[in-house]
Amino acid sequence: MTSLPPLRHPCPAGACDCRREQLLEAPGADTRILLLTRQEEQRLLERLENLQSLEDLQRMQQRMFEQLGIGLHIAPGHGEVRSMRGIGFRFDEQPGLCRKTRQAIPAAIRRALEKRPEIAWRLLDAHDLFRDD
Template structure:
């Protein structure tokens, strides 16, 4: 017997801009993002908070794209980077990605970078910002 995978519960009407209903109605739409249930989101956030290296972070980015279709870019902002807030974490436009999730993922990444600042230094170095240091 084939059972449908669990899909994320809809947000209360008028509170989110995820366009979940439009995504479900569109034939052939990529529904991977809707597999991110609240429980799975908590597991993802925990993994992002406990990153150990830049390679680990990049691997999680790749897995988020492969499994959920989330395109996430992490780079130093164009202004000075004085704290983890200076790291730009941007999402590609994606229907179905909840507003709260769009806020929670960057917050979890920043907490992980604060716990392991050497990862932030590697990120800066990867973008050639520390070449003169």
């Protein structure tokens, strides 16, 4: 007998816009995001807070997409980047991704960028913000 992996518990009614129930009811829907239990989310956030390089960040983005279906795009904001708040985070539309998780992941990455500003500089450089004209 095979046991199913634990799924994330539902958010309190009216507290989230994750559309978890619609995801579970849809036939053939990608339910990988529901494998991100609160305990696993804490492990993910801890890992994101301890990033060592831009390559490490990009590898984590790829793994989040492959394992959970989370599409996360990180780029400098439209205005001037004076702090880590100027770096923008955008998630692909994904039913089942909790509102709190959508807030916690960028916060963890910002903490990592504050600890290691060289990652932020490399991110900015990757978007040609430090190019010489």
